[in-house]
Amino acid sequence: MVGLRDIREASRRLAGKAHRTPVVTSRTLDELTGQSIFLKAENLQRTGSFKYRGAYNRIVSLSAAERSAGVSAYSSGNHAQAVALAARELGCPCVILMPSDAPMSKLEATRGYGADIVTYDRHAEDREELGRRLAGDRGMVLVPPFDDPLVIAGQGTVGLELLEECGSLDALVVPVGGGGLLAGSGTAARFMCPSTRIFGVEPESGDDTKRSWEKGEIVAIPVPATIADGLQLSRPGKLTFSMNRHLLRDVLLVSDMEIRQAMKFLFERLKMVVEPSGAAAVAAVLSQKIPSTGGRVGVIVSGGNVDVERFCSLIANLPPTG
């Protein structure tokens, strides 16, 4: 388990290394929702997502011997870039395992942060097995994307900063993939402002955490089809779920169209670039899925890594919002 002390310690390690991202407000958003909305803009974090916090907190905690052997990770997304940059900043070798059909832009971005890339055929090979073997062969430590106490504590600094800036919140709304951001930030909120109601947000087709939460045990689903690629998980993590089941007030579901509308709103009114997964919690707020109380609602905008071409194809020609 992870407590407030672990999150505060992560916060000290991240000072000057990760951005303290701004909390953005919008009168239009407040008028539309009848609430006071505080957006924590992790799309403006280094590497373009909150993942940098957890990766850095994990790698900086390695022993000198472990650090010189290096780290590895399997990811085609934001975790890959986060581990690559954190490793470079800490002078630590880094290998990232990526599917051979990953978008060129993601390969390039990760290589640009100085990582070695090893590709695999995701139809023929098991990435977890490959990742473990790679870590074993080279003596490298595998940095997990969410199911790890130091990674969760790092992600918890998002919630910590939000509560520090806002003082108190009636609700906290967090996108849920593997559940690390929710476990960390939810824990920060639970300790700093115990009355905060904590909501997770998943894509309609990827409701593994909602089902697990309702059943009280981990439920696996097929890999969901959704534009929110960062939330395409088939089951929650063991450690994250064991924390989140006690933190959650409810899990809200959003459609891909609601996510696209939220991305367009964030573009037009807040002038921010947000990727589909990053806009999920805003989508829940904009589509009035949070019980309206006129209260203070913290919403995590978790990332902004999306190609120009994909972004434009997702938000062009939508009906007007607002």
Place this chain on the structure above:
Amino acid sequence: MVGLRDIREASRRLAGKAHRTPVVTSRTLDELTGQSIFLKAENLQRTGSFKYRGAYNRIVSLSAAERSAGVSAYSSGNHAQAVALAARELGCPCVILMPSDAPMSKLEATRGYGADIVTYDRHAEDREELGRRLAGDRGMVLVPPFDDPLVIAGQGTVGLELLEECGSLDALVVPVGGGGLLAGSGTAARFMCPSTRIFGVEPESGDDTKRSWEKGEIVAIPVPATIADGLQLSRPGKLTFSMNRHLLRDVLLVSDMEIRQAMKFLFERLKMVVEPSGAAAVAAVLSQKIPSTGGRVGVIVSGGNVDVERFCSLIANLPPTG
């Protein structure tokens, strides 16, 4: 003329009314340019551009009788939205004169802030004459877009906040249309940090301020063809030019392609939506037009009002940056 005292007074009036916009930094941008770049993000200002500052400062300074008669403005762009919202906030009637072929989105946005819209045929009618007549008929005060001491003092608060946050700057880089933002922010910099070198930035085809500055008197050019619609002026203002000619170290010119590359860079690396005019000063920095000194460079990002469709057509399919 406008002095630091006027700008400080504007700053007091704007407190809690305009956003104190963030100053954004990027290690990638610093590495690419060899300088420390501080971006003042006025695309995150209310109404999406710095124009709100000047409009509010002008309207709040009216007498009670003038305020109840109302204000007018002629603009199809950011000034229209700024005057409309400032008038609404101050409980003041507002009429905006717009060309009948202005984009529907701009008409809607301005109407959305509560203004009455009067359209005219821009091929057959003279907008300045119409604007003055409208102001006369209805007894309304015309709020000029730049050539006015209170408007300039309002725009100067952008430079004031940037210098307050950065402490000192070796250079300040500002997009130039009518010249109000440069006159105000340049004045703030001149008084607060006299060694700051002040650069204006114009589109290559719209170099009226550069020509005027070189000649030492106002030079008019045909209305320039450029994607930077906010900088499509054919001559500098009288008051703004009389100030800017003493402030400027140089006027730098950027091509439309350099502006588009800057917009794409801001999207990909900073996750910010910036309109063409708003990206002009960043374009000058990215294309290495500021003499490199390894110094501290303040850059004003002046606005972010651009339709999704136009934005996508401008930045899709460009060669990669950075």
